[in-house]
Amino acid sequence: DVKVTQSSRYLVKRTGEKVFLECVQDMDHENMFWYRQDPGLGLRLIYFSYDVKMKEKGDIPEGYSVSREKKERFSLILESASTNQTSMYLCASSFKWTGGLNEQFFGPGTRLTVL
């Protein structure tokens, strides 16, 4: 059974803290993605990676960074958490596209609250 796991389901942090969100997939997927989801705004892409050590900015990268040292793991880092980063964070992975976009597999999400 294919799986994308995220390190925490719920997380509460304080303003200014450095926050690490971890995502691991066991499907040997090349692509990995980080989204945030807010009411009324849908899913917005923060960063994605299509290969180890490769990263590309998505639509809202400000205030975030990522790391992909191994194929199966993609980390999202909030350098200095702020209250406007309170959100649901979703990780996803997929095989690299060759023709059209491939099915994305999502993790269960991490609900982050920044106080």
Next chain:
Amino acid sequence: SQQGEEDPQALSIQEGENATMNCSYKTSINNLQWYRQNSGRGLVHLILIRSNEREKHSGRLRVTLDTSKKSSSLLITASRAADTASYFCATRGGYQKVTFGIGTKLQVIP
């Protein structure tokens, strides 16, 4: 505005009725996908329709695609309470990128 935009944003129906949601997109596509999200969870892939297909079925799901109008619709027949969820369409948003719409929140009342 977003590449994929679902319509309506919210839909409430009785169990047994059909539910139809629509998606419009802006750029050319190779394929379009629909996903479901149960409350507070990750998204789950439902169905993919290629740009050269006009209609596709999977169980109680029927998806249509009209590339001339840049639109797609998802029909759920004989809805059940367990179909209560948010539904998103997804299209290509750039190299290896996906764009999701805001979603349609479906409530099926038992």
